Amino acid sequence: MQTNTNKFSWFDVSDDVKELLILATQTWENTEESTKYMQQALAKTGDNTDVLVAAYRYFYYKNNYVLALTTAEKIIAKIKEVEKLPDNWEKLKPILVQRKEEPKIRLFLNAYAASGLVLAKLGELEKAQEISAKIKGIDDKNDFGAGILLDILTRSPEED
Template sequence: MDMLDFEEGALYFDEPLQAEAKRCLDSAAEQYGKGSAEQLLMRAYFLEPEHPIVLVALYRYFYYQHRLEEALIVADRVLKVFASRLEISEDWNQLNEMEIGGGVLISMTMTRFYMLALKGAGFLELRLGLYESALARLKKVVELDSKDRLGARALIDVAQDALRNGAGPETAMHS
């Protein structure tokens, strides 16, 4: 399946967002360097636990704060939410090209977002030194993205090199 081959459609960010959740996200952006930003993001999450904008904001916050374990939790939440929306298996290990194709029929943009979250989770696992699970996620992305439009193949090489060299979490990627 070609992950760049899609026509314009409703973007996953076009969903209406509750006014209070939007206010929380806006305030969190203004207070990014302060401890209050996380509290505002969590309030937005409790108001809109499945909204893509909220999930992306939370993911980015944790990622840029170098809180990779929390970012991975959010990435896994995205996978669960979007698997339900796309009517595909909640277990990404079970996905095949036919099933992901069914998701494309519902929404190519949501399917691409799902695939990017799966790749992102694999990348986070690389950074955390969880090479075997990272490799499994990234191989699944490549299996479903036959033309490697999402660029997961290069990350597979990193994970395989790390495993060959006996790397552990203490030598995880730090970029």
């Protein structure tokens, strides 16, 4: 099948990886086949953040929350490594607050918030609340949706 890989010119990956991503979307209705293409794209690129973000979205919308979480965690780890971010939250938080408008840090915050959402979907509510509270403490504009998720997770049944 011939595809137009120029549609994804912003992806810094080879045309064969772009083709695999396109094939994953074109075969969306056949989950087994489309997942095979997505896995092949991931295998060829390792931890390319563009492909990881595409894979996260793919797995999330396919309701494969375990792989969506794994992918979000890979994005987080990749950015931590590249940006040399500390593991300790007390040291990390001021860095994130100061740099939250930078594209890589925004991606980190988005991936971290997404991991909270997926953890909630997987029933890990305490972990989801913890992550959402951390992101909400940084995100005064609610750009990352963590405040909304935290409100949902902590709302009492009487408030429904």
